Amino acid sequence: MTPTPGGTTHRRTLRWQPARVLALRDETPRARTLRLALPEPRRHLAGQHYVVRLTAPDGYTAQRSYSVASAPDDTGEIELTVEELEDGEVSGYLHGVVEPGDELEVRGPIGGYFVWPGDTPALLVGGGSGVVPLMSMLRQARSTGTADLLRVVVSARTAADLYYADELPGPQTTVVLTRTGRGRLTVDDLTPLVRGGEDVFVCGSPGFCDAATDLLVEAGVPVGSIRTERFGPSG
Amino acid sequence: MAGATRGFFGRRRERDPRLPPGQYDARDEWPVLNAEATPRLDTARWTFTVEGLVERETTWTWDEIHALPPARYEGDIHCVTTWSKFGMRFDGVSVDTLLDAAGVLPTATHVIGVAHTGYTTNLPLADVTGGKAWVVWDVDGRPLTREHGGPARLLVPHLYFWKSAKWVSGLRLLDHDEPGFWERNGYHDRGDPWTEQRYQGD
Numbered sequence: 411m412t413p414t415p416g417g418t419t420h421r422r423t424l425r426w427q428p429a430r431v432l433a434l435r436d437e438t439p440r441a442r443t444l445r446l447a448l449p450e451p452r453r454h455l456a457g458q459h460y461v462v463r464l465t466a467p468d469g470y471t472a473q474r475s476y477s478v479a480s481a482p483d484d485t486g487e488i489e490l491t492v493e494e495l496e497d498g499e500v501s502g503y504l505h506g507v508v509e510p511g512d513e514l515e516v517r518g519p520i521g522g523y524f525v526w527p528g529d530t531p532a533l534l535v536g537g538g539s540g541v542v543p544l545m546s547m548l549r550q551a552r553s554t555g556t557a558d559l560l561r562v563v564v565s566a567r568t569a570a571d572l573y574y575a576d577e578l579p580g581p582q583t584t585v586v587l588t589r590t591g592r593g594r595l596t597v598d599d600l601t602p603l604v605r606g607g608e609d610v611f612v613c614g615s616p617g618f619c620d621a622a623t624d625l626l627v628e629a630g631v632p633v634g635s636i637r638t639e640r641f642g643p644s645g
Numbered sequence: 646m647a648g649a650t651r652g653f654f655g656r657r658r659e660r661d662p663r664l665p666p667g668q669y670d671a672r673d674e675w676p677v678l679n680a681e682a683t684p685r686l687d688t689a690r691w692t693f694t695v696e697g698l699v700e701r702e703t704t705w706t707w708d709e710i711h712a713l714p715p716a717r718y719e720g721d722i723h724c725v726t727t728w729s730k731f732g733m734r735f736d737g738v739s740v741d742t743l744l745d746a747a748g749v750l751p752t753a754t755h756v757i758g759v760a761h762t763g764y765t766t767n768l769p770l771a772d773v774t775g776g777k778a779w780v781v782w783d784v785d786g787r788p789l790t791r792e793h794g795g796p797a798r799l800l801v802p803h804l805y806f807w808k809s810a811k812w813v814s815g816l817r818l819l820d821h822d823e824p825g826f827w828e829r830n831g832y833h834d835r836g837d838p839w840t841e842q843r844y845q846g847d
Binding site: 424464465466467470471472473474475499503507508512513514515517520521522523616620623627633636637638640 | 648649650651652653654655656666667669676677681682683684726727792826829830831844845846847
């Protein structure tokens with residue numbers, strides 16, 4: 411598979427720009443969505459990410475990457491959903507300190523591999539915070555009336571840990587609750603969703619990605635059509 | 646650089662001189678990041694090939710590469726996703742040994758590290774010669790696990806760690822630079838952590 415040409419990250423997109431925080435919305439007790447206005451908007455592709463950089467008064471900086479949750483559009487605004495990590499230097503700030511009206515430096519959109527072009531059948535498999543880039547894909551598909559291209563499986567520990575709980579359900583989506591439901595994702599969850607020939611996007615912790623990849627292969631998906639995005643503990 | 650972010654002061658920092666700018670010490674964690682599914686590679690069928698602008702294309706089996714003079718790297722590694730790890734110990738063979746066996750032609754200026762998964766990464770030849778790069782199979786005295794690139798990965802520790810291709814299958818010598826997998830997707834062609842060459846244009 412070759413990356414979509416449109417997904418190539420352009421040099422211009424990589425300049426830092428000051429984004430204004432428009433709104434904050436809690437998705438779960440540990441996940442919050444930031445809506446940002448960009449002075450130099452550039453349309454993203456579903457699956458791409460931005461880097462957020464914080465600067466201390468003495469010039470010290472910390473930067474982390476966050477997936478875009480909103481669908482590609484022409485509003486000049488994006489939404490990033492940020493999971494609060496224990497002792498997270500950047501995520502802690504974005505949960506505890508930031509307020510609407512603040513400016514944050516961002517650069518992006520970045521990434522040309524884990525992107526859905528918007529017009530091909532795809533199976534999306536997300537665990538925990540891994541649902542974020544998949545939500546961008548689902549929102550895009552629904553807004554363009556092409557939701558039937560997608561099949562979406564989202565795994566969360568409990569209903570309270572499920573991101574976008576009001577918006578996610580629909581004929582395309584299956585939610586698996588691993589603690590309060592009937593346990594972890596199984597091959598039987600995936601087999602009925604595999605149509606053959608689709609691209610598969612897997613996003614979550616490294617452990618989730620490896621487990622989901624093994625199940626997908628067992629369900630008959632060629633390993634070469636699986637793209638993974640691993641979210642690690644990076645603060 | 647823009648001004649300070651309101652209300653951000655950062656972690657208390659007695660800045661470790663081993664830490665390049667924008668990096669943090671991952672301590673006991675070794676985060677994993679790759680774009681493709683983690684492959685299961687059988688060492689009985691594993692090979693490593695040096696090809697392209699060389700006098701003789703050379704392929705080693707798992708046993709043959711282990712029979713070469715051993716080489717060790719002890720030091721730090723730095724990932725572009727901002728973690729660094731200090732005091733790692735990797736065992737394998739020096740890339741110098743492999744290139745010497747194949748005989749690099751004078752026209753060669755760059756190499757492409759190739760993986761069994763099809764992953765590629767580009768490097769200036771000067772960044773993998775002179776004791777700066779290895780093919781390694783042990784980390785801290787234990788076999789490299791598959792999520793960290795086992796059975797063997799490239800190790801180029803003075804550059805960001807995506808250059809250290811996991812599941813490495815060979816090196817291709819070229820007379821020009823040719824962007825690899827992440828480099829085509831916006832990441833830097835060289836990737837020096839000390840000058841923060843994270844993305845194209847940095």
